[in-house]
Amino acid sequence: MKRLFSFLLCFGILLFWSSCRDDFEFSPSKGQLEFARDTIYLDTVFTNIGSSTYNLKVYNRSDDDIVIPTIQLENGINSNYRMNVDGETGLEDAQEGKFFENVELLANDSLFIFIETTIDISTLGALENQFLYTDRILFDSGSNQQDIDVVTLVKDAVFIYPSKDDDTNIIETLTFDVDGDGTPDETNLQGRFLTDEELTFTNEKPYVIYGYAGVGAGKTLTMEAGARVHFHADSGILVTNNGSLNINGELSPDQETLENEVILEGDRLEPLYEDIPGQWGTIWLFNGSINNTINYATIKNATVGIIADGNQIAINDKLTISNSQIYNISSFGIRGTATSITAENLVINNCGQSSFAGTFGGKYNFTHCTIANYWNTSFRQFPALLLNDFVIDENGLAVVNPNGLTEANFNNCIIYGNDNPEFILENEGNVFNYKFNNCLLRFDDDNLAGTGNYDFNDTTFYEENVFNQNPDFEDPFENLIRIGADSGAKGINDSTFGVEDDILGISRSSSGSIDAGAYNFTSFED
Template structure:
């Protein structure tokens, strides 16, 4: 009985409210809409690659419920933009996403318009491989018409992508000798080997790579100063046996533009993606590739920026990397596996695991490098610098007896402690840190095993746990200031040389790391 009375009371209240409420009466809009902004800038896109989704909020500030007779793109069905108005795509057919009728908007309420674009630059008149494409969203018509401008910069590019079988839709995968037995192996890596006429990347147009671009036996891929290389998700470069990669950037005069450096990053050009880790795969210097060089390059937002493996006892280094920066790698910045790497004036920062890891042994020589890790996107398991001579595979430990590592005039630091991990299973595990600034403050490890900092066989003239005074490491601004613990720490080298910015190093008391110290300007 009580439940029935409660129901009856609720029904009476509902009927009373309904009788007091007038039905919604929508009046035509009178050109008094307000907009979140009057121009929508859809950030730079590559030709034929879809943009991110942008939004526009439209307000009805009046006390009347209104209906907007039409919302449409000025260029109509020929527009490269497409709209979604509060979850609807408008008229069907060719006008879908282009034309909307009788859009209702309640008093003192708002609606969202979502905007995307995909533009074919070949249908436009371009200037220097780029074009500013514009259109307008028109609200109503005649004297009541209002508009919002749409603006997008479109870039032309050289696209490198794997072939797709027209009948099956299967995308080509790479086939090469993976296990070193002399027989080509099929892999699951989507991609293809570059043709000989594709082996020179210039600065005339950006390059956009889908899948893995392979460099085969006897081939050398050269990237000229100022080249721009963009990778789609799960893409990268793989240099197989007998192949070589030479990145030949040069010093830039404008450190904001880096006009002469070679820049390798993802293919999303919107500012929102400028520092997002893990947007693409890796530059993979496979076992048997040789004489790879990287000079004046910025490599950012990869999973593993550079993976070098094998050839640790070759007459020449597997990789020589100089005057370069590696940032925002979701796993490792520079990962070596039983290989040989020489680095000078290199900065690595913000890696989901280690910024530099030399694993399964190898030969490593780094001078005036800044190996830092101020990753703050998730928990990381490893320190900024990791060295070991083994790998655990299905509960079996495989190790090598050769690890030779020298770090001279380097900064090894980060937002964790300690930022150095040395692990060995074999006996031939030699290393030396000379005139380095290192973050290591761990009473349980200090003085044990590989961490006897008083043994000059392994550690000589090092400084520990003194602030390097980075400009802003969380923003990858890695210059050091006048209060840095790395100041005057380095061992003078002959010739004294220059830092990453081509500043002369102090001939008698140089600074450790990739940069000579500066006095920061106050904001």
């Protein structure tokens, strides 16, 4: 009984106190709102592709609870922006996401405005391939009105995507001769083959690819200097039997910018995504593709930078790659399988597994290349460089390539990283030919050094190399791989294996000595 009486007494007091409160009496805003920023910049978007969601924090610094009579986009229902104010989408009519009434804001409190956009550049009357679209968020009206600018750069693009069945929603997949037996194989790779009219990528507009863009038998895809290619998730380039990929970038006139390079990356343009690995699939050079060349290209943020399969004993190498960079790859920078690759002035860094893996044998010749790996996002299972002559079958047994590793020559290269050792050589067969000449190598393992494939005094396999000296990279974790004046790679090279200019087009003979790797040394400013 006493407990019941106490409960009723407390309840009565609470009821009386609450009935006397004069809280939550909102007065109109007087135009004294404060904002976290004066302009909302929605980063560059492609036409008809939705942006990320951005936010604006709005503050009521006064001691009064206020009501904001209206929050609206200046262009009203014609605006290409959409807003959400503290979880509300606005009036449920044609102006939803454009207009809000009587928005309450407590004293010394704040609210969030979230804003996004999808813009069709063709509706803007734009005469160029890009257009700066603007609007304003208006708070209140009349003498109390305050505003925040909203700005977005919209780029036109060439979109390449597979067709989809309207009834089943099944997306088109690629069918081609996968195993080289002359019979077309149906794959589960979403995508389509490029038409003849699509086989030249120019620098006039960026290209946005959904799914895999296939290069058909006997066809050649050419990417001209300055081309920009963007891939959606699980997308890439696939080159089939007797097809070719030719990427023809050029050195920029100032030797510093990427203006004339060909850049292949993901389709998210916001700075948040600038260096995130695994945003798209790969460039896949299937068994049977021929005469693939890449010059002055940057390949970044993929799952695998390049996959090259087969054609180990072909007269012409499967892939010739020069003056190019491969960065921020969630798996392998280049994965070759019983294939043939020639590389000069190539830089690979920041890969979740190996920067370069030559597996199941093959033929590889790398000169003045920097094969680095400073991956620090997760555990890395493999070193920067991996070479072997076998694959593991479904029973866990090693299957050896009968041709073996016919060549693996690394001349004037840097093979280094933040792990140790940074190269592993594994063979199960008898044909396993490799040679390191005038390289800077990281291999500081007393248990392995001097044994098996790691007898560094055997000049059949190792000659004039430098071990475990700091390469003095500019900032390898940020993919700045130039070497400094204190680099262990400085002046250690033999001109016999030389490439006349470094990756920046600077003569190697101008300094009086030849440095290992893709770059001549430079003196960094403090």
